[in-house]
Amino acid sequence: MTTAVLDESQIPTHWYNIVADFPTPPPPPLHPGTREPLVPDDLAAIFPMGLILQEASTERWIEIPAPVRELYRLWRPSPLRRAVRLEEALGTTARIYYKYEGASPVGSHKTNSAVAQAYYNAQAGIKRLATETGAGQWGSALAFACQAFGLACDVWQVRGSYDGKPYRRMLMETYGARVTASPSEVTETGRALRERFPDTSGSLGMAISEAVEVAAGDPDANYSLGSVLNHVLLHQTVIGQEALTQIGMFDEEQVDVLFGCAGGGSNLAGLSFPFIRENLEGRSATRIVACEPKAAPSLTEGEYTYDFGDTAHLTPLLKMYSLGAEFVPDPVHAGGLRYHGMAPLVSHAYHEGLLEAIAIKQREAFAAGVLFANAEGIVPASESNHAIAGALREARRATEAGESPVILIGVSGNGQLDLPAYAEYLSGDMLDS
Numbered sequence: 001m002t003t004a005v006l007d008e009s010q011i012p013t014h015w016y017n018i019v020a021d022f023p024t025p026p027p028p029p030l031h032p033g034t035r036e037p038l039v040p041d042d043l044a045a046i047f048p049m050g051l052i053l054q055e056a057s058t059e060r061w062i063e064i065p066a067p068v069r070e071l072y073r074l075w076r077p078s079p080l081r082r083a084v085r086l087e088e089a090l091g092t093t094a095r096i097y098y099k100y101e102g103a104s105p106v107g108s109h110k111t112n113s114a115v116a117q118a119y120y121n122a123q124a125g126i127k128r129l130a131t132e133t134g135a136g137q138w139g140s141a142l143a144f145a146c147q148a149f150g151l152a153c154d155v156w157q158v159r160g161s162y163d164g165k166p167y168r169r170m171l172m173e174t175y176g177a178r179v180t181a182s183p184s185e186v187t188e189t190g191r192a193l194r195e196r197f198p199d200t201s202g203s204l205g206m207a208i209s210e211a212v213e214v215a216a217g218d219p220d221a222n223y224s225l226g227s228v229l230n231h232v233l234l235h236q237t238v239i240g241q242e243a244l245t246q247i248g249m250f251d252e253e254q255v256d257v258l259f260g261c262a263g264g265g266s267n268l269a270g271l272s273f274p275f276i277r278e279n280l281e282g283r284s285a286t287r288i289v290a291c292e293p294k295a296a297p298s299l300t301e302g303e304y305t306y307d308f309g310d311t312a313h314l315t316p317l318l319k320m321y322s323l324g325a326e327f328v329p330d331p332v333h334a335g336g337l338r339y340h341g342m343a344p345l346v347s348h349a350y351h352e353g354l355l356e357a358i359a360i361k362q363r364e365a366f367a368a369g370v371l372f373a374n375a376e377g378i379v380p381a382s383e384s385n386h387a388i389a390g391a392l393r394e395a396r397r398a399t400e401a402g403e404s405p406v407i408l409i410g411v412s413g414n415g416q417l418d419l420p421a422y423a424e425y426l427s428g429d430m431l432d433s
């Protein structure tokens with residue numbers, strides 16, 4: 001068997017909330033003015049109450065609403081495969097598996113949260129969602145989800161990716177979204193940022209500021225975030241729940257090491273939190289490894305501190321590993337990993353020793369992606385290449401040591417629209433940032 005196929009009836013019925021199981025509670029978000037813990041009403045100007053309650057929830061299981069689960073059927077359950085041909089290409093003694101989220105309509109895990117967020121906003125009578133996008137994966141996911149629930153969608157796309165990834169913009173527009181390059185002339189924040197940083201290629205922090213400003217100023221509009229916040233990570237836990245069942249179908253006792261790429265932390269959390277629960281309950285001892293880009297190494301080089309989620313300091317203060325809200329990373333190709341901070345729940349897990357982190361330069365990431373593409377046929381997203389590179393390090397180490405660990409890789413998306421980055425790597429021109 002190479003692929004563990006689940007039936008539609010095995011799509012999870014609940015999202016898993018790790019907050020219920022953490023040995024110590026994660027530090028709360030703070031109001032930026034008072035520095036007191038946030039209360040639900042502080043977020044009501046930009047989020048619907050359904051999501052605010054999830055943000056603060058300590059319940060272990062939260063039921064997935066039927067219309068969201070119905071949409072999940074378009075791409076869930078997602079496949080988990082044994083990477084037999086990759087193992088052969090490496091000549092490794094390790095057993096390598098990957099959970100593939102790239103078969104979703106827009107090509108990544110981002111739809112798992114996008115459809116949930118659009119649903120709760122539509123239920124609350126909201127007409128329009130504003131958001132940011134780095135790689136364009138989140139923007140396309142939300143654009144798709146918005147039209148599914150009858151909402152308009154405004155996307156602020158980081159300038160570097162807007163210019164470098166025209167097909168992502170076209171995809172968002174095909175789903176009916178309006179896309180603006182960030183920083184833009186449209187918002188007060190955007191104009192101020194352009195004055196301060198005239199030649200900037202933009203950042204996720206800047207694009208978030210613009211989208212938040214627009215949402216806060218329009219009672220019919222809300223803001224939507226593609227990563228970082230607790231409710232976004234929560235929605236992604238369908239990935240790990242399915243993966244646990246699927247690994248069991250291969251008769252593996254446990255996954256020894258799990259690798260996920262980490263930008264804001266949502267796909268890593270989605271895959272790994274159900275595995276961390278197994279560890280905490282004493283049923284397994286899986287090592288979890290966050291693979292971040294060397295260009296934005298928030299976990300491995302950042303400080304664990306209260307920081308803003310955006311450049312203009314419009315968001316609440318979040319306790320996270322951060323490089324500083326002003327940090328603008330090198331324009332590496334993995335746009336979705338170019339974020340200055342790391343999700344508070346992933347940061348807390350890291351701080352508590354429940355997961356590890358490594359940083360990977362983009363040439364090593366793309367070398368891994370090309371090897372994976374040739375062996376397995378799937379061209380991974382630029383971001384996912386970091387997880388694959390982490391796994392290859394472990395497979396090579398294990399082979400030298402004569403060990404046979406079970407390795408699980410989170411392949412968070414496909415790279416069909418990242419091909420110019422592959423072309424740059426293959427031509428030898430890619431910077432080793």
Ligand SMILES: Cc1ncc(COP(=O)(O)O)c(C=O)c1O
Nearest residue numbers: 137227263264265266267336413
């Ligand atoms: C395919 C893919 N993987 C990973 C990420 C990183 O985000 P996160 O760390 O929230 O999963 C992104 C973000 O855009 C993405 O598009």
